[in-house]
Amino acid sequence: MNNFEQLISSDKPVLVDFFATWCGPCKMMHPILEELKQSVGDKATIIKVDVDEAQDFAAQYGVRAVPTLAVFKQGQLVWKEAGVHSAQQLQAVLEQFV
Numbered sequence: 565m566n567n568f569e570q571l572i573s574s575d576k577p578v579l580v581d582f583f584a585t586w587c588g589p590c591k592m593m594h595p596i597l598e599e600l601k602q603s604v605g606d607k608a609t610i611i612k613v614d615v616d617e618a619q620d621f622a623a624q625y626g627v628r629a630v631p632t633l634a635v636f637k638q639g640q641l642v643w644k645e646a647g648v649h650s651a652q653q654l655q656a657v658l659e660q661f662v
Contacts, residue, residue: 568621571611572636577661578609579654582625582632584616589648590631599651600658608658637661 572578581597583590601610615622615630625634625641635643635657643657 568613568618569639571609573639574609574636575638576606576608577642577658578611578636579658580634580636581610581612582615582622582627582630582634583612584630585614587630592648593631593633596649596651596654600654603651603655604658607662635661 572580579597579600581590581593583593597610597612604610613621615627621627625644627634627646629646631648632644632646633649633654634641642661
């Protein structure tokens, strides 16, 4: 996770999925994020962060539940919400920041 700050500093939006391996709803997000990746192509970046392995990042960005999805642009947190979301909902969020 050494390059996390570099990744979220991109000019294009970066969707971060804060998840845990033991979390049922987090497992539901995996195929949704794959579908989203197909839809948005290279207009946005999607990364996953395991909160058990990166507790400092989770704390830094106020992640209190998993899954928590966050969008960063140029290093700034521009959107964050906990829970399972559809690919369409997430695509609409990302398109605000493209």
